[in-house]
Amino acid sequence: MLNPKKSTLHFHNNIFYFSKRVSFHTPPSCGVRPARCAPQYLNMDLFMYVFSDSSQRKLETCCPDLIRLFNEVIKHRDCKIIYGRREKEEQDRLFKEGKSRLNYPHSSHNRYPSRGIDVAPYPIDWKDAGRFYMFVGYVQAVAEKLNIPIRCGADWDGDTRTTDQKFNDLVHFEVRE
Numbered sequence: 001m002l003n004p005k006k007s008t009l010h011f012h013n014n015i016f017y018f019s020k021r022v023s024f025h026t027p028p029s030c031g032v033r034p035a036r037c038a039p040q041y042l043n044m045d046l047f048m049y050v051f052s053d054s055s056q057r058k059l060e061t062c063c064p065d066l067i068r069l070f071n072e073v074i075k076h077r078d079c080k081i082i083y084g085r086r087e088k089e090e091q092d093r094l095f096k097e098g099k100s101r102l103n104y105p106h107s108s109h110n111r112y113p114s115r116g117i118d119v120a121p122y123p124i125d126w127k128d129a130g131r132f133y134m135f136v137g138y139v140q141a142v143a144e145k146l147n148i149p150i151r152c153g154a155d156w157d158g159d160t161r162t163t164d165q166k167f168n169d170l171v172h173f174e175v176r177e
């Protein structure tokens, strides 16, 4: 069982926070929410996730709307920021590898601050596309609530069809102009 005194658990304003991820997959009998625990065991009013330092740094390279959006998403869905802003070298490398559609400086990730962000839900399983689509739906719902117009790499043209596109980028979100 997780010991709050020894773990990275913090209690602040009636919310439990975890500053680091712990491996824990069974329901907590102590009422404490461990990171990555299945949602059905959680009391959403009491527990929130937080970004790792690495994810936080990447988020800070993004525009205020993306920061606002993912600071809300992280409260209820544990996730990792893979990319915020990308410099020339990295953008061109991903373009060459076929992981990005655009070369520098044409990607939303190349803007300053970045208007594009790549985010994956934990636990990350690249073979399970369904989990990514569910996460995209959650992000879209939060964006709608916050009035932030976004475009997703799971549905570039925003027509809710996922079978009409050649390039799927399930982790990509950007703020529409």
Ligand SMILES: [Zn+2]
Residues within 6 Å of the ligand: 083, 109, 116, 117, 118, 169, 171, 172, 173
């Ligand atoms: Zn992207």
